[in-house]
Amino acid sequence: MKPEAVVHLVDDDPAIREGLGALLTVEGYDVRLYESGEAALASLSADSTGCVVADVRMPGISGLELLQSLRRRGINLPLIIITGHGDVPMAVSALKAGARDFIEKPFDSPVILAAIAEVIAGAAQTLPGTEAEDPELEALELRFRLLTPRESEVMDLVVQGHPNKVVAHRLGIAVRTVEIHRAHVMEKTGARNLSQLVRMALRLQRGG
Amino acid sequence: MTGRASLIAELPAPRALAGMALFVGCYVLLDWISLIAPDDALGLTPWNPAIGLAFAMLLRLGARFVPLCFAAILLADLLLRGLLERPLAFGAAAALASLIYGLAALLVRRWLGGVPQLDANRHVTTLLGAALVTPLLAGLAILPTYAAFGLLKWSDIADLAVRFWVGDVIGIAVMTPFLLLGLAADSHLAWRPSGRELLEIAAQAVAIGFGLWLIFGIESEDHLEFSYTLFVPLVWIALRRGLAGAVCGIVGTQFGMALAMHLHAHQPAVLVQFQLLMLAIAVTGLYLGLAVDQRRRAVGELRQSEDRLATVVRAAPDAIATLGPGAAVVSLNPAAQAMFAISAPAAADLGRLLPELDLAQLAEGAGVETMLRRADGTTLPVEVSLGRSLRGTPLTVLVIRDISARRAETARLMERDRELARAMRLATTGEFAASMAHEINQPLTAMIAFVRAAQAAIARGMPGAQSAALADRAVQQALRAGEIVRSTRALIDHGEVQGVRIDLQRLVGEVRALVRAEAERGGVEIEQRAAQDLPAVLADPVQIQQVTLNLLRNALQALAEAAPGARHILVTLARSDANQRQVDVVIEDSGPGFAADIGERLFEPFASTRVEGMGWGLRICRSIIEAHGGQILADRSPQLGGARLRFGLPVWEDRVDEA
Numbered sequence: 001m002k003p004e005a006v007v008h009l010v011d012d013d014p015a016i017r018e019g020l021g022a023l024l025t026v027e028g029y030d031v032r033l034y035e036s037g038e039a040a041l042a043s044l045s046a047d048s049t050g051c052v053v054a055d056v057r058m059p060g061i062s063g064l065e066l067l068q069s070l071r072r073r074g075i076n077l078p079l080i081i082i083t084g085h086g087d088v089p090m091a092v093s094a095l096k097a098g099a100r101d102f103i104e105k106p107f108d109s110p111v112i113l114a115a116i117a118e119v120i121a122g123a124a125q126t127l128p129g130t131e132a133e134d135p136e137l138e139a140l141e142l143r144f145r146l147l148t149p150r151e152s153e154v155m156d157l158v159v160q161g162h163p164n165k166v167v168a169h170r171l172g173i174a175v176r177t178v179e180i181h182r183a184h185v186m187e188k189t190g191a192r193n194l195s196q197l198v199r200m201a202l203r204l205q206r207g208g
Numbered sequence: 209m210t211g212r213a214s215l216i217a218e219l220p221a222p223r224a225l226a227g228m229a230l231f232v233g234c235y236v237l238l239d240w241i242s243l244i245a246p247d248d249a250l251g252l253t254p255w256n257p258a259i260g261l262a263f264a265m266l267l268r269l270g271a272r273f274v275p276l277c278f279a280a281i282l283l284a285d286l287l288l289r290g291l292l293e294r295p296l297a298f299g300a301a302a303a304l305a306s307l308i309y310g311l312a313a314l315l316v317r318r319w320l321g322g323v324p325q326l327d328a329n330r331h332v333t334t335l336l337g338a339a340l341v342t343p344l345l346a347g348l349a350i351l352p353t354y355a356a357f358g359l360l361k362w363s364d365i366a367d368l369a370v371r372f373w374v375g376d377v378i379g380i381a382v383m384t385p386f387l388l389l390g391l392a393a394d395s396h397l398a399w400r401p402s403g404r405e406l407l408e409i410a411a412q413a414v415a416i417g418f419g420l421w422l423i424f425g426i427e428s429e430d431h432l433e434f435s436y437t438l439f440v441p442l443v444w445i446a447l448r449r450g451l452a453g454a455v456c457g458i459v460g461t462q463f464g465m466a467l468a469m470h471l472h473a474h475q476p477a478v479l480v481q482f483q484l485l486m487l488a489i490a491v492t493g494l495y496l497g498l499a500v501d502q503r504r505r506a507v508g509e510l511r512q513s514e515d516r517l518a519t520v521v522r523a524a525p526d527a528i529a530t531l532g533p534g535a536a537v538v539s540l541n542p543a544a545q546a547m548f549a550i551s552a553p554a555a556a557d558l559g560r561l562l563p564e565l566d567l568a569q570l571a572e573g574a575g576v577e578t579m580l581r582r583a584d585g586t587t588l589p590v591e592v593s594l595g596r597s598l599r600g601t602p603l604t605v606l607v608i609r610d611i612s613a614r615r616a617e618t619a620r621l622m623e624r625d626r627e628l629a630r631a632m633r634l635a636t637t638g639e640f641a642a643s644m645a646h647e648i649n650q651p652l653t654a655m656i657a658f659v660r661a662a663q664a665a666i667a668r669g670m671p672g673a674q675s676a677a678l679a680d681r682a683v684q685q686a687l688r689a690g691e692i693v694r695s696t697r698a699l700i701d702h703g704e705v706q707g708v709r710i711d712l713q714r715l716v717g718e719v720r721a722l723v724r725a726e727a728e729r730g731g732v733e734i735e736q737r738a739a740q741d742l743p744a745v746l747a748d749p750v751q752i753q754q755v756t757l758n759l760l761r762n763a764l765q766a767l768a769e770a771a772p773g774a775r776h777i778l779v780t781l782a783r784s785d786a787n788q789r790q791v792d793v794v795i796e797d798s799g800p801g802f803a804a805d806i807g808e809r810l811f812e813p814f815a816s817t818r819v820e821g822m823g824w825g826l827r828i829c830r831s832i833i834e835a836h837g838g839q840i841l842a843d844r845s846p847q848l849g850g851a852r853l854r855f856g857l858p859v860w861e862d863r864v865d866e867a
Binding site (some may be wrong): 085096104105106107163164175176179180182183184186187193194 | 473683686687689690691693694701703704705706707708709746812860861862
């Protein structure tokens, strides 16, 4: 087991902690469980390694606040946010604040495992300028290039978490038209839902 | 007489007194100059302008003028005819004259409803009628009176009567119209002629003079045969100046003729001839002048009316086009030019501009909505109404109104109505939450079942792959529950559809798989039919699955009441007949169907008599379908006899019209 493969799991819900914890342990990660953001802050330090997986909504400090506190303390562990339904806007703000990825509940195991693997791999890259040739990224870029200018416009607004009505108003078109463009975007990019689309766009942004 | 009494009763103002004095003075003066070759003590000449003056005043001022008239006649007789020798005779004659003419004036005023304005044929004719008749009566009264008093011989009466009559007739015919017009409030005669006009008047006067010279001036004889020449200047004056000019011309001609006759000293019989000529001239002049005035007035009124109409047409905000025979455009008002983007009427081709309009069919008054097509290709929704005039040249008038604003407004209102209806019918969050909770229970229940099954498989030592597969299915159910929540949340929070491209055949097939067990238990046959060219649709898959599932479950429940063996459900997928861009999903069953009068209540919760809380279902379904821009309709299935529910979904389009 690699020493970097530590996963700090922060969630107030015991079922998530235990269930997800069990899944990650079986996969070979060193899992540390925290039942609140405060508990995590108490334990983590600049020497800590691995990554953090935190729920965005918690009774005490939120996942976003946890992120900001960690950064203030100079703890730069990569952080993945877990969101509930309709939390895409919050997820987008978390991304802007520096979270590396977000996952929408309920998720299947491959999704979370891939996300964690990627985040940890990304942290291991210390040499700047060496961008690994990523065939997946290239494929993604290709797909996004298929979008028409209007579709790109719609996509840009949608991945920021704006509802269709707002997109329609901003672009001066009908809501129905936005729905159609959005559907075309989903079709062309292959995203199955909004959070997937957001993550694709995020990846593109990072990689490109 | 009352007039006399009132005249004494009211104290006349100084101006009135001056007026009276003026009248009397003028009367005497006129009487004096009318004495052309008087050959008797009575001084009866065939020219009596004084009575014309008196009659004019009687017409203007009415019965109260009679005493003044009487006074004037007396004074004239005193100064000119030796009243004092036979005071009684002259007094009686004067009284008779005043009374008879006074009565005549009264009758004329009655008949015409006031002081004659001389602006209609009726007035002139009545005046001339009075002028002809009254002197007859006056003569019949006065001359015998004179004879009775011995002022004239009974044998001379006939002769004198003619002179008397002619003189009075002419006097009235010439003087009275002149004075009536001159004394009227808005007198035409009070006008300042320009230099050119003065020249013309001078020329006309010269013409009169020339005529008179021809008759009287050449050699020492009269040339009555040239009398026609006097008509010419009068006709000229009447045509140029109307009645106002004519009366001046008449007076001028009369005075000229009187002067000429005076200078030539004629026999009374000849004088009568000349005066009759004068009468003819006067009558001609009066009627001609009147006709010219009337025509001018009519033309003026017509012009004003046309101008008014033109102003209305010009200022109208709607396009007004007039068409001649053959629907050729004759005129376009400014609004029409702007609307058609055409400036010349000749360039307007109605067949091109309003291609959908059939002018022949258009009834007068009714407005028809159609499309205007301009030359540059732009279109405008308009409403066209038509008016036809059949008098004279047939004329058609089209009024075309731009109704794009109205249409846009109507569309806006309709859109607002739709949104409002949708918002009102969109179930409250509570209802959706209840529906969502209900829907999630299905996958949760399934999950438990799968996991327990997996455990049981392990406990019984079955191959690991089997339990793994069961566990996998449990996961699928959980993910499905997540999708249900996500999609319902989107609908609740923003009323929005997160649509993707859907193959309806597959989706319906999946839903059928979900209810297969239940259908088999109930002995229900579910048939799915799809049109050959069924296109993909744009919709939220989870929501449409929900709707289809709900409708199928409703049908299954209904069929529990049907006879076994006759339990059928038919699902049909086809492009909508009414709308090429919509696919219709029809789910019908052979159950009992809906109550005939259930109507809107069908979509209310608990409208159905079924037990299991399915009551929420149809309402949510309708909200979902309406969020997709479609409609859910419920009626009776003609094929299977039970309930039929239909909803439409938008076709997946690769192209998009930006709207």
